[in-house]
Amino acid sequence: MTIYFYKVWQPYGCFSNFSPHGIQIQGTYWPTVEHYYQAQKFVGSVDAVIIPTIRAAATPEEAAALGRCSTRQLRSDWQVVKTQVMREAVLKKFLTHADIRKILLTTGNEILVENSPTDYFWGCGAKTTGQNHLGKILMSVREEIRQSLLISVSTADYASE
Numbered sequence: 001m002t003i004y005f006y007k008v009w010q011p012y013g014c015f016s017n018f019s020p021h022g023i024q025i026q027g028t029y030w031p032t033v034e035h036y037y038q039a040q041k042f043v044g045s046v047d048a049v050i051i052p053t054i055r056a057a058a059t060p061e062e063a064a065a066l067g068r069c070s071t072r073q074l075r076s077d078w079q080v081v082k083t084q085v086m087r088e089a090v091l092k093k094f095l096t097h098a099d100i101r102k103i104l105l106t107t108g109n110e111i112l113v114e115n116s117p118t119d120y121f122w123g124c125g126a127k128t129t130g131q132n133h134l135g136k137i138l139m140s141v142r143e144e145i146r147q148s149l150l151i152s153v154s155t156a157d158y159a160s161e
């Protein structure tokens with residue numbers, strides 16, 4: 001059964017980048033994955049001055065609005081790096097917060113889909129034909145965490161022999 005998620009207050013809302021789960025990356029704290037992701041758009045660009053304002057945004061919606069402002073200049077490699085930027089942040093989120101890591105792991109091998117009506121890159125879009133990159137990242141993070149748990153269990157077994 002495919003699991004659809006989108007808004008934080010809906011089922012599986014903790015899979016949304018807008019969920020209130022902070023992350024620390026390279027010594028800097030970000031209130032949500034969305035704050036981090038939107039700020040990374042401007043690293044090294046002439047508009048990098050906006051980064052602290054995005055980090056301090058009161059809500060992820062506000063951070064997204066700042067990051068989506070079309071008059072600011074994005075970093076030149078954004079289209080190349082954005083999926084890796086997102087994966088790093090999503091992995092950090094689920095490594096940091098045990099409660100939502102458990103929810104992610106209990107989805108087993110189900111397909112995860114960001115049910116965004118507008119986003120055909122990170123989500124499935126209104127026609128459900130989108131690329132669903134956020135869902136794909138969540139499934140790949142789920143697998144990475146599962147494998148690392150298997151390795152730590154087998155290492156502990158080995159050490160106790």
Ligand SMILES: Nc1nc(O)c(N)c(N[C@@H]2O[C@H](COP(=O)(O)O)[C@@H](O)[C@H]2O)n1
Binds near residue numbers: 016034
């Ligand atoms: N508008 C909106 N509301 C939400 O609750 C969402 N979860 C999203 N989706 C997220 O928007 C981000 C993409 O932003 P850009 O279009 O690249 O600026 C990404 O985090 C999606 O998961 N959107």
